[in-house]
Amino acid sequence: MEILVFGGTSEGRILVEWLDARGRAQIVACTATSYGASLLAGGTHVSLVDRPLTAQQKAELMETHDFACIVDATHPYALHISDSIAELGRTWGLDVIRVVRSESAGEGDWTSVTSVEDAGRYLAATSGNILLTTGSKDLAAFVRALGDPGRLYVRVLPVVGSLERTSCAGIPASHVIAMQGPFSQGLNEALIREFDIRHLVTKQSGTAGGFDEKARAARACGIELVVVERPRQEHGYTLKDAQVLLEERYGL
Secondary structure, eight states: OEEEEEOOSHHHHHHHHHHHHHTSSEEEEEOSSHHHHHTTTTOTTEEEEOSOOOHHHHHHHHHTOOEEEEEEOOOTTOHHHHHHHHHHHHHHTOOEEEBOOOOOOOSSOOEEESSHHHHHHHHHTSOSEEEEOSOGGGHHHHHHHHSOGGGEEEEEOSSHHHHHHHHHTTOOGGGEEEOOSOOOHHHHHHHHHHTTEEEEEEEOOTGGGTHHHHHHHHHHHTOEEEEEOOSSOOOOBOHHHHHHHHHHHHOO
């Protein structure tokens, strides 16, 4: 049996490792980056695809494999990817098991915005240093809104693509924190104090995405937490429920 998994999240990694350990299926795991694929390397029953796939490449993948189902464990903010995976399932007549990350209630109050652009416009009317933890792909939007990247301190993955984006956005090298998570509350607090942060920006990434640790750190340091809320309410399965479904429906 073959299973196609689109990952790039901690849930995707856990699910692929779980399937591999059970040894009852061959898994083709697709991530958008070589970094994501590196976290899955070494699986006995895992084949990796470490780049974004065009519609044609997805069709070729489907034609050369006999998948029993598709698992969508992509990021909760990557809606266009989830939509394309759902369409792939409909086209090929396969179930798509969407793994949905639960939102976190967090601790304390925060300022909610509906998009990265809204966050940038809101922060443009404030003062003080800003710690961005929303990823390197959103940097340009914040710089456009603020006009001056000097207020921004950015935490990104320690990979070439992320560092290139910080450079293109004009972020000073001394304001770039290139680290791989997860991050504890204590480490978040240390960064806030070290760089005199007054506003911490995050997405509603749930417990698995470190939201709780950031919310607690912001509260402990007495700074503002700005949260980019999820673009829509999704329906799907928790990681645990997805594992149960794969066991019961496909004998995995």
